Amino acid sequence: MPDEVLSAMHRQPIDIYKGPLLEVTERCFDGLRKVFRTSGRPYFYAANGHGAWEAALSNSLSKGDKILILESGLFATSWGDMAKMMGIEVEVLAGDWRRAVDPARVEERLSQDKAGEIKAVLVVQVDTASGVVNDIPAIRKAIDAAGHNALFMVDTIASLGTMPFDMDDWGVDLAVTGSQKGLMSPPGLSFVAAGDRALAAHQSANLRTAYWDWTFRDGAVHYQKFCGTPPEHLMFGLEKAFELLFEEGLEAVFERHRLLAEAVRRAVTVWGEGGALELNIVAPGERSNSVTAIRMLDGRDPEPLLKFCDQKCGVVLGIGIGALSGQAFRIAHMGHINAPMILGVLSVIETGLVALDIPHRPGGVRAAVEWLGQELQG
Ligand SMILES: Cc1ncc(COP(=O)(O)O)c(C=O)c1O
Numbered sequence: 001m002p003d004e005v006l007s008a009m010h011r012q013p014i015d016i017y018k019g020p021l022l023e024v025t026e027r028c029f030d031g032l033r034k035v036f037r038t039s040g041r042p043y044f045y046a047a048n049g050h051g052a053w054e055a056a057l058s059n060s061l062s063k064g065d066k067i068l069i070l071e072s073g074l075f076a077t078s079w080g081d082m083a084k085m086m087g088i089e090v091e092v093l094a095g096d097w098r099r100a101v102d103p104a105r106v107e108e109r110l111s112q113d114k115a116g117e118i119k120a121v122l123v124v125q126v127d128t129a130s131g132v133v134n135d136i137p138a139i140r141k142a143i144d145a146a147g148h149n150a151l152f153m154v155d156t157i158a159s160l161g162t163m164p165f166d167m168d169d170w171g172v173d174l175a176v177t178g179s180q181k182g183l184m185s186p187p188g189l190s191f192v193a194a195g196d197r198a199l200a201a202h203q204s205a206n207l208r209t210a211y212w213d214w215t216f217r218d219g220a221v222h223y224q225k226f227c228g229t230p231p232e233h234l235m236f237g238l239e240k241a242f243e244l245l246f247e248e249g250l251e252a253v254f255e256r257h258r259l260l261a262e263a264v265r266r267a268v269t270v271w272g273e274g275g276a277l278e279l280n281i282v283a284p285g286e287r288s289n290s291v292t293a294i295r296m297l298d299g300r301d302p303e304p305l306l307k308f309c310d311q312k313c314g315v316v317l318g319i320g321i322g323a324l325s326g327q328a329f330r331i332a333h334m335g336h337i338n339a340p341m342i343l344g345v346l347s348v349i350e351t352g353l354v355a356l357d358i359p360h361r362p363g364g365v366r367a368a369v370e371w372l373g374q375e376l377q378g
Helices: 003-008 020-036 049-060 075-085 103-112 136-145 196-204 222-226 232-248 250-272 303-313 339-355 364-375
Strands: 041-045 066-070 089-093 118-124 151-155 174-178 190-194 277-279 291-296 328-332
Touching: 003 232, 020 041, 020 174, 020 190, 020 222, 020 232, 041 049, 041 222, 049 075, 049 151, 049 174, 049 190, 049 196, 066 075, 066 103, 075 089, 075 118, 075 151, 089 103, 103 118, 103 136, 118 136, 136 151, 151 196, 190 196, 232 250, 250 277, 250 291, 250 339, 250 364, 303 339, 339 364
Parallel strands: 066 089, 066 118, 118 151, 151 174
Antiparallel strands: 041 190, 174 190, 277 291, 291 328
16 A cells, blocks of 8 residues: 555544535545446445445345356355355356466357346456456457357456456446555455446346445435445545556556566566476466466475565565465565565565575576566666
8 A cells, every 4th residue: 555545544534424525435436437447337335345246246136046157266256155145046167277267168158048047247357366367358259259148247356456447348247346456545445336237237136235235325415325424534545546546547557567467477487497386377368467376386385485474574475365275375466566565575585485495496586677677678
């Protein structure tokens, strides 16, 4: 989180019914429309990303509806688990934790659904556990090629603000995101953007409940937008975060993420030549610019390296989660990151590899430096 975001929250609460807070709310809604690139309707929840998941499902689906989950890691299937608990029938198009969703398989499955039983297709743009990035426009094309009418719902929690997302242009009907990643704000806010088809589905959805309900939140009173007291301080932070993102320019923000993510990948690739670790995602074009998952090979436990980085150097790396639990670690490179942070993290990891005598080819940091040096020439 930028210091400016932290500072923006350091103030007394203000009137929640009238006055300046109404403008803060409008600026946050504007910011959301800009990052989602949509003229659809954004909704604001005082909740983490799981809250936005429930909001998306409950507002657009009915008990017994069937949905298709496109697996490429942990998070789409977890969204599906939540749907199951809500009485939705869930089919998982099983995927590979090392590959992106294959659009041809989506087209194939949807083409078989002649009766149109599948009401929605759910996918994540970036899966934070596997580190994969899915090709959202290609999946949209696959749905269209199958002539299928399902709603297309995309989780952008780990991708929005780190890479392009174009909700309207890409034909996404509903998108969800959270405050704590690319949006550089504290955890605790999440958002749904609903396009026309999702809003139409909402009219007959019977899973609606009071807190998440879009109809109530569309009411004329400001208070209704939050179904209660607005999370003011988180909004002060978010407003500032949007200001910083737009000042830098979204294209420049995406480019910063691309450069730094590739620096990480170059370093890991060099270390991996020593035989003890490798990038989880196999195909270079499917590796996300938000997070990189690194597998340890030959049953090696990543814990000593994580412990070294944390306790000796004050760098907290992500643990492996889901199917990669105990077998991998992750480097986050999303949000308010810059070259000194990433080069610092890579240097700490390389120091750990040396200190713990983990086989690796030296020079990972050098490879990252060379990449950045070449890209930033002139
Ligand atoms: C892609 C993705 N979806 C959903 C979630 C869940 O969000 P939260 O932990 O804020 O509930 C996460 C969290 O890391 C995520 O990365």
